Amino acid sequence: MRVTCTVNGTPRTADDVWEGESLLYVLRERLGLPGSKNACEQGECGSCTVYLDGTAVCACLVAAGQATGRDVRTVEGLAPEGELDPVQRAFLQTGAVQCGFCTPGLIVSVHDLLARVPHPSDPEIREALAGNLCRCTGYEKIMDAVRLAASEAGTR
Amino acid sequence: MDFLTPPTWADALAIRAERPDAVPIAGGTDVMVELNFHRRRPGVLLDLTRIGDLTTWAMDGELLRIGAGVSYTRIIEELGDRLPGLAMASRTVGSPQIRNRGTVGGNLGSASPAGDAHPPLLAAGAQVELASVRGTRLVPIDEFFTGPKRSVLAPDELIAAVWVRPADGPEQFSKIGTRNAMVIAVSSFALALHPGRREVGTGIGSAAPTPRRAAEAELYAAGQLPWDTLAGLEPDVARRFGELVAAAASPIDDVRGTAAYRRHALAVLAQRTLTWAWRDLCG
Secondary structure, eight states, rough: OOOEEETTTTTEESSSSSSBBBBBHHIIISSOOTTSOOOOSSSOOTTTEETTTTTEEEESBBBBBGTTTOOEEOGSSSSSSSSSHHHHHHHHHTOOSOOOOOHHHHHHHHEEEEEHHOOOOOOHHHHHTTTOOSSSOOOOOHHHHHHHHHHHHHHH | OEEEEESSSHHHHHHHHHOOTTEEEOOOHHHHHHHHHSSSOEEEEEEEEEEEEGGGGEEEEEEEEEEOOBBBBHHHHHTTTTOOOHHHHTTTTSSSSHHHHHHHHHHHHHOOTTTTHHHHHHHOOOOEEEEEHHHHHHHEGGGGGEEEESSSOOOOEEEEEEEOOOOOSSSSEEOOSSSSOOOEEEEEEEEEETTTTEEEEEEEEEESSOOOHHHHHHHHHHHHTTTTHHHHOOOOHHHHHHHHHHHHOOOOOOOOOOHHHHHHHHHHHHHHHHHHHHHHOOO
């Protein structure tokens, strides 16, 4: 089947989509957007977190057809080409990236958190990131990144 | 496989009647896992996310009618004051991403013994609205579940909504698991106090083939709680209540925990929630 949706502000069409396919597969394998990562395929790890009509979701749990006509925003679309979103900058500055696999999902989740709660407490940060697994960092540098991004977002 | 996107509820019911091989999908948090892991190949995926009616809730007389497609996030944000027990349970579901997509209707449809919404709906005496081209029926939630992942839902029916009376007293929910997030309950328990009619509602999760009430414990607490004086809860009453709740369960050993642990945990959860709720009531 054909799936047409807006991805990062641009109308995109994917053809020959299998009816049981996930939005994640469409993004990565059909639309050339490999930023969202494919790991658990069951909503446990958060590596595929994207915005669907402005709501943070696991792309692996969205059926491709459910995205038809919807607005999808991936990690690739958080900042204009060649620029970084403050959240991405904060992850770099604090060294919140090791192997990097979980990073795109975490970036989108943090982006979503700060849009809803500009100055989150530590428990709020932990709660918001409970669905994003990182097996390298131990999360402390990620916490630092969120605090930095929150302070930068407050002053920009 | 067909992917069908009915624009209206009537269209969805017509497809469901014509295609018994259709699998309804809303938030996808259960169905997509089965598809991703090649556990299921339905003839039809019946996408319910375009049906606006399903994602609304409203008061109808004295009852709340919550559309089957209302997400956990919205229950927490929009109904937390009226259904505190269901909101507490909703907060323990998965992660923000899962709560943004998962729905109470989907939880009922999956009918897992561990479904987090079930215990508070049992404690609150909710009813499930089932619809088909044949008509609509209301099923009391303690008659809805028939076995692990099985319910009275007929092959041509869809879950339309949940009907529940807003809380008329304190409600509590507690859940045991290995983490505070992203966890399937090892066991869970919900409690509702109805001081106006001096009744107690209960719901046991993940400790029997289906979610179920603890009827004897409900009667015991209703008879023993000092409704007139609102005196402090006697430790013996809380302990006996816990024992009766544990006795109402029929847990199994599985990967998440042993039957003995589940029973013990339930007794503790029951005592704690009764203590909290009674304290809430007495101020």
